[in-house]
Amino acid sequence: MSLTLEAERHNASDTVVSQSASKQANASSGGHQVIRRNGSVTDFNPAKIKNALTKAFLAAEGETASGSHRVHDIVDAMTEQVTSVLLRRAVPGHTLQIEDIQDQVELALMRSEHHKVARAYVLYREDRARERAKLDSRKKKKKTDQPKLNVKQADGTIVPLDFDRLATVIDEACSNLDGVSPDPVFEETKRNLYDGVSTAELALAPIMAARTFVEREPNYAFVSARLLLDKLRFEALSFITGRPDQATQAEMKDRYATYFPVALKAGIKADLIDPELARFDLKKISAAIKPERDLNFQYLGLQTLYDRYFLHIKGTRFELPQAFFMRVAMGLAIREVDREAKAIEFYNQLSSFVFMASTPTLFNSGTLRPQLSSCFLTTVPDDLDGIFKSVKDNALLAKYSGGLGNDWTPVRGLGAHIKGTNGESQGVVPFLKVANDTAIAVNQGGKRKGAVCAYLETWHIDIEEFLDLRKNTGDDRRRTHDMNTANWVPDLFMERVFNDGAWTLFSPDDTPDLHDLYGKAFKTAYEAYEEKAACGDITNFKTVRAIDLWRRMLTMLFETGHPWITFKDPCNIRSPQGHRGVVHSSNLCTEITLNTSHDEIAVCNLGSINLAAHVTENGIDHDKLAKTVKTAMRMLDNVIDINFYTIPEARYSNLRHRPVGLGLMGFQDALQAMKIPYASDAAIAFADESMEAIAFHAIAASVDLAAERGRYESFDGSLWSQGILPIDSLELLAETRNEFDVDRSTRLDWDGLRERVKTIGMRNSNTMAIAPTATISNICGVSQSIEPAYRNLFVKSNMSGDFTVVNAALVRDLKARGIWDEVMISDLKYYDGSVGQIDRIPDDLKKLYATAFEMDSAWLIEATSRRQKWLDQAQSLNLYIANPSGKKLDDLYRLAWLRGLKTTYYLRSSAATHVEKSTLKGTDGRLNAVSSGQSAPISASPVPAPVITASPSALPVTATDTIAEGQAWGKACLIDDPECEACQ
Incomplete structure (x- = not known):
């Protein structure tokens, strides 16, 4: 052995x-x-x-x-x-x-x-x-065989190139990996070397060499990452020691423990790290670091960390991966009683990829300004001071990596009377333009774009102009090209759509209570205002056919990817905190559903379970999952007290209600590990089972925290206090709808947990939300969130560049069948990563590895519905259509409402950029891609794709109308847009 x-x-x-x-x-x-x-x-x-x-x-x-x-x-x-x-x-x-x-x-x-x-x-x-x-x-x-080459060092001195060390590093990078060999990497590296090569070019050459082989063997992604580690080690160790300092991975086993305290002190001296971290027992902390976990990275994940997460001084990274995870863990444990033990516990979860905190937490934990929260939700008031205070709040919240959701519904509409000037309002759109430009200006220190989503209720008189905000035509002063937008849709509107009824648009200054009403109370008040309008008591209104407005909503979604469709009533009726206010919007990524008001800015703290790390081919490892969830919930709860709040309303709200959002990623990987196709009843059942388990353990963990630390302040009167858990709140929604078909089955001991919730209480008002996990899933090397596979071989673009991505599970299965060869690679390229049209691939593998555009998105909605019954918040659900038609879109979004979904996110097209048809050799990093067989270079900041505009009639609800793939999709809804928040 x-x-x-x-x-x-x-x-x-x-x-x-x-x-x-x-x-x-x-x-x-x-x-x-x-x-x-x-x-x-x-x-x-x-x-x-x-x-x-x-x-x-x-x-x-x-x-x-x-x-x-x-x-x-x-x-x-x-x-x-x-x-x-x-x-x-x-x-x-x-x-x-x-x-x-x-x-x-x-x-x-x-x-x-x-x-x-x-x-x-x-x-x-x-x-x-x-x-x-x-x-x-x-x-x-x-x-x-080696030519005699020299290397030009940073100080200008010339030294002989050490081929022995180069060979050793490449050999080490390839060790214990199936299907890889150091020889081709070494030979490819030599081809890119020349006499006088710089040290930076020498460090990059083997990385780029290894990347050219990823399409043939996915394990070369690990080789590339290990070679990048060598570059990073030289950079970090040289900075720490003050002299050129190199170490192999084997040598780091002994060096990590001595390096970490020195790196920590360097960060403190540079005012990047909280000095309190130096007061930990650093000997104990350093001994717990596991250098071998550096080998678990794939290239995309490590490059992303290198570019955007590791601390640096004037561009020089001094933080190695395990030091990074330990710094984050120490920051999260800083107020624990036995903080060394908890920091090590947190570190072990983060560094082993069983759970990953959200990007703001990873950016800022353990720093002088630990803004660790992911999402902020605000309501914009209907006065000039309030509007511009909201814009300022957006800037302050976005500065430290927060994503924003703004509720603009209270702002009076176009043509409304302004008492102070005796004039007429220009409506909400000019103020949205200001908010859009603020998001561009505050770009989170260059780490990622400031990101905001504006929400407007469907009865607002400016809703038709709101739908046009992302169009590339029309008056640019009334366009917001960089702001996300979303419809906040009441159930009454959907009922009018189903019944082909009329719909009346109002200005909120005439109907101020509609903003805070939902369910039956909203219907009563809304119909009363319609009667007032009919009688002439309200003059600033407009009546439209509900289905025409619905079609226009879908048309704009089709053309520009916005506004997203989100549903007001299920978000409120099922909210545990209905006794303390109203959910007026969701957040940037549509998974957070928390109350907002003039006094409270809702805050949510996110992290995600790596579901793939908790399953075997036989199913879920429930013991491991329970342990992971318990520790994860403690980390998330700690964020609330540690957090650096830039706005007092956010601090007040977060400390009072203490909401967190535990989500998941790696859902597709988990399915493939169990040989379950996404488009199947078994996948829907697994979505139900896995979310039930996460929900059960998350709620139980919050109860345990309440027993230890006390229940949250506004617990009394909540649905929790009444023994109404998320699964029970389904009945509350069913009572308000004529049609509601959602599975209610359970597996676990909910009666026992329900009693504990009532008697002990909850530490957190909200516990679960499924975020997109676009970046943290890259770090962990698993599939994004609850997403199906986009392609089995494709080029992924983000702010770190363009990367070849290959489905390693597919490659393993094709190898086992003896059909993974050059011809198969060529076929996958030709069919853009799709297996459906490759005759050599058996039918069972075609079903298992069907991509997002090869399955009906109704399967995604059914799986999401099963998860939604367990969630106290919502899910970032992308929908995919390869050959869209008005009928398909109409059916899809009606189904989403009927199945009780709270929100939807992007409508995804099959992007106009696909994998290089000829070869990826030498191109990975800033790759060329092809569109419909024609090569087109992708730059770091791509030019927006041309958008073909259409009138509302361009999307009739018919079964025959289709538009060619990639023809009329706006940039925002293309897969892997480097500037898209969901793709980061």
């Missing part, structure tokens, strides 16, 4: 070794040193003997040896015995050979009759000897 076991399995033994290492090292070694095989000399350290013995027992006896007192005692005794023999034979100052030490370890194991362990140790030494022989042979061959 190999001794190079996963470090996760050695957690207990590594802890033992680290705790006793200092004791062993302090034993008199007489100043002895060890000559290693590469000729380097290091101090003799008995702790390394103990480490080797412990791993030998683990390899031979498995998990039973981990933490065993028997093994612990044996290893201690044998370490002392071997050390004694070695030191007794040597004179002070004598150098020991590494082979002599290993011979003594082997002899000690044999003499003590631990034959099984000794055999494992012998086999390990033989394996390592063979690997060294192969490496030496390869190096010799390469050495004889």
